[in-house]
Amino acid sequence: MTLIDWLLVIVINVGIVIYGVAAIKRTKGSFEWYLAAKTLPWWAIGLSAFGTAVDTGDYVAVAGGAYRFGLSQLAFWWLGLAVGWFVLSFFVIRPIYRTGMFTNAEWLEFRFGRASRVLAVLINLQSRTNVLGNIYFSLFLVLNVIAGVPDSISWIVVAFVAATAVLYIITGGLKSDVITDALQSIAMIVGAVVLWGAVWWAMGGWRGLTEKLSAIDPKLPDTLLHVGGYSPGGVPPIVVVSGMTIALITYAVINQYEAIRFLGARSEWDFKMAAVLASVVTAVTLWFNVTMGPLARADFPELKIVDQAYPLLVQKYLPPGLIGIVVAGLVAAAYSTFDSIGVGISSLFVRDIYARFLVKNASDEHYTLVGRLFTPVVIGLGFLYVPFLAAPGMFAFYIRLAGAIAVPLMTVILMGIFTRVHRATGLVGLLVGLTYGISAILADFNKWGWPVWYTSPWWAYLWNIVLPAGSMFLTSAILDKVRGPVEEEELMGLISTGREPDAEDLREMVATRLKVLEGTWLQKTLREAPRMPEYPFPVPSGGLPWHKRPAVWAWVYLGVVSVLLFVVLW
Amino acid sequence: MEEYQEPAIPLKMLYGAVFLFIIAVLVLASLFYGPELWWVKVLIGGGLLAFSALFAALYLRSMGRGRGD
Numbered sequence: 001m002t003l004i005d006w007l008l009v010i011v012i013n014v015g016i017v018i019y020g021v022a023a024i025k026r027t028k029g030s031f032e033w034y035l036a037a038k039t040l041p042w043w044a045i046g047l048s049a050f051g052t053a054v055d056t057g058d059y060v061a062v063a064g065g066a067y068r069f070g071l072s073q074l075a076f077w078w079l080g081l082a083v084g085w086f087v088l089s090f091f092v093i094r095p096i097y098r099t100g101m102f103t104n105a106e107w108l109e110f111r112f113g114r115a116s117r118v119l120a121v122l123i124n125l126q127s128r129t130n131v132l133g134n135i136y137f138s139l140f141l142v143l144n145v146i147a148g149v150p151d152s153i154s155w156i157v158v159a160f161v162a163a164t165a166v167l168y169i170i171t172g173g174l175k176s177d178v179i180t181d182a183l184q185s186i187a188m189i190v191g192a193v194v195l196w197g198a199v200w201w202a203m204g205g206w207r208g209l210t211e212k213l214s215a216i217d218p219k220l221p222d223t224l225l226h227v228g229g230y231s232p233g234g235v236p237p238i239v240v241v242s243g244m245t246i247a248l249i250t251y252a253v254i255n256q257y258e259a260i261r262f263l264g265a266r267s268e269w270d271f272k273m274a275a276v277l278a279s280v281v282t283a284v285t286l287w288f289n290v291t292m293g294p295l296a297r298a299d300f301p302e303l304k305i306v307d308q309a310y311p312l313l314v315q316k317y318l319p320p321g322l323i324g325i326v327v328a329g330l331v332a333a334a335y336s337t338f339d340s341i342g343v344g345i346s347s348l349f350v351r352d353i354y355a356r357f358l359v360k361n362a363s364d365e366h367y368t369l370v371g372r373l374f375t376p377v378v379i380g381l382g383f384l385y386v387p388f389l390a391a392p393g394m395f396a397f398y399i400r401l402a403g404a405i406a407v408p409l410m411t412v413i414l415m416g417i418f419t420r421v422h423r424a425t426g427l428v429g430l431l432v433g434l435t436y437g438i439s440a441i442l443a444d445f446n447k448w449g450w451p452v453w454y455t456s457p458w459w460a461y462l463w464n465i466v467l468p469a470g471s472m473f474l475t476s477a478i479l480d481k482v483r484g485p486v487e488e489e490e491l492m493g494l495i496s497t498g499r500e501p502d503a504e505d506l507r508e509m510v511a512t513r514l515k516v517l518e519g520t521w522l523q524k525t526l527r528e529a530p531r532m533p534e535y536p537f538p539v540p541s542g543g544l545p546w547h548k549r550p551a552v553w554a555w556v557y558l559g560v561v562s563v564l565l566f567v568v569l570w
Numbered sequence: 571m572e573e574y575q576e577p578a579i580p581l582k583m584l585y586g587a588v589f590l591f592i593i594a595v596l597v598l599a600s601l602f603y604g605p606e607l608w609w610v611k612v613l614i615g616g617g618l619l620a621f622s623a624l625f626a627a628l629y630l631r632s633m634g635r636g637r638g639d
Contacts, residue, residue, distance in 0.1 A: 004600045011596065015589045023582055190614070198607060321600020321611050 066293020191329020257344020408433020
């Protein structure tokens with residue numbers, strides 16, 4: 001990298017960090033720090049959700065993943081993430097937003113009890129610190145391979161980026177996070193387009209790519225250039241695509257660090273529209289990133305560390321100046337996820353562990369301070385994963401763990417939102433799913449010779465929906481016989497389809513529902529959370545025009561990507 | 571302790587104008603390294619300059635409004 005590239009990387013990212021520190025109002029209370037006082041508009045949340053979901057790891061690891069798995073990964077990003085965001089914003093977030101809660105784990109205790117809340121925190125912590133590890137390693141590869149920076153200095157730069165992200169989060173909380181994410185997402189999109197354009201052009205487009213892959217192996221174009229092309233031994237392509245789709249539905253549904261920006265919306269319309277915007281921006285950007293994998297395979301067919309694919313393309317195809325823009329986008333992608341994980345996991349720790357079990361009745365300032373102090377701890381935990389990431393590739397490592405550990409939590413959340421299962425079933429679903437998931441990992445890792453349909457990470461995505469949901473229905477049916485069906489009052493305000501009282505009654509009802517919260521800071525914040533409007537503008541008497549309805553745009557989006565994935569590119 | 575005040579919107583406009591201008595200059599300066607993909611650099615640099623000018627114009631207009639012009 002030349003001096004001009006370094007200057008671009010530094011100016012773009014330091015400029016955004018300074019804006020995050022200086023231009024966003026310093027927050028005082030917990031409501032402001034964690035939820036931006038519920039003032040965020042749809043476009044900021046949408047861009048931020050994209051910037052949070054797509055990190056440096058998703059540039060580098062996605063290209064590395066597509067190097068092996070080809071375009072099948074598009075299902076993951078185009079369909080899985082969008083469906084996840086739609087389910088989150090149209091169904092899961094609504095009860096949490098209306099009842100004045102701050103976290104999804106908090107909702108889990110109201111719906112399924114204390115153990116579910118704690119397990120949700122632990123699963124979120126494991127899954128997000130894993131992602132942090134991916135980002136650290138990706139950023140290291142970018143600096144090491146593209147810029148030729150020595151190992152130790154690359155790691156120092158990675159640590160510096162993480163530390164500066166902490167800086168603006170500590171001062172501005174969620175608002176700083178979302179506004180800087182929106183700016184960083186612009187740098188990310190420009191970087192992705194620039195690299196893709198240069199490589200695509202040099203490769204001779206789709207035809208040139210197909211010819212080069214055929215020359216390496218005549219079967220490669222079929223494997224890499226079709227969504228249904230990747231099929232590891234014993235696993236049909238549709239199971240792979242379903243697994244990838246479920247992986248990102250899970251991502252969007254369970255992750256507090258995604259949910260928290262939707263909870264900071266100024267109205268319910270804003271968080272729904274944000275999901276549509278985030279899906280569109282992600283689909284466009286990830287087309288550029290996923291196709292980098294086959295392009296790299298055509299150019300560097302013998303890579304041992306597949307995650308080097310993206311940095312090598314940058315190095316080979318871009319001139320000075322444009323390298324700086326792409327690397328600036330990669331660093332921006334790291335920032336936009338560091339900050340989000342910092343705020344999101346910190347909110348879980350403070351509300352769902354610290355205030356719930358350790359210090360129950362301190363001042364609001366105290367809990368905000370603890371949240372701020374915990375942020376660097378979360379960011380630091382990600383470094384523990386780095387030693388495990390190099391050999392299988394970051395993508396494969398993430399896929400393995402997410403199917404086993406995160407999917408059961410998604411199943412339990414969706415069962416809690418869409419069905420009337422008993423309160424006691426949440427823990428059953430989580431334990432059944434985790435037991436299966438961990439046993440599949442152990443059998444796979446130790447090569448016990450168990451069948452592929454049990455041990456494969458792709459099958460695990462399906463079983464971890466079927467098994468937890470089945471066990472929850474069964475347990476609930478037994479409890480129905482023993483205790484009778486769940487009372488309406490127990491579900492009121494907590495599920496998507498249930499009867500809902502007036503907003504003020506709902507707030508008081510929820511605040512007093514759990515006796516253990518009596519007199520605590522958590523109860524106080526639930527009572528004091530302001531009631532937010534459904535729309536940020538007056539609604540005409542004839543209802544919203546079609547172009548202002550988030551559901552219309554969500555269906556249009558799903559229709560278009562389904563045709564592209566399952567007809568055009570299948 | 572004096573309470574921190576969030577900078578006014580005109581100052582944010584000025585910051586945006588200067589920030590984008592610096593990036594544009596750097597991108598255009600990279601043309602001195604060689605002609606490869608020159609048109610991409612000109613496109614990006616030109617776009618950034620346009621946005622920078624827009625922010626500068628918005629800043630000047632809001633300053634004028636502030637003085638009652």
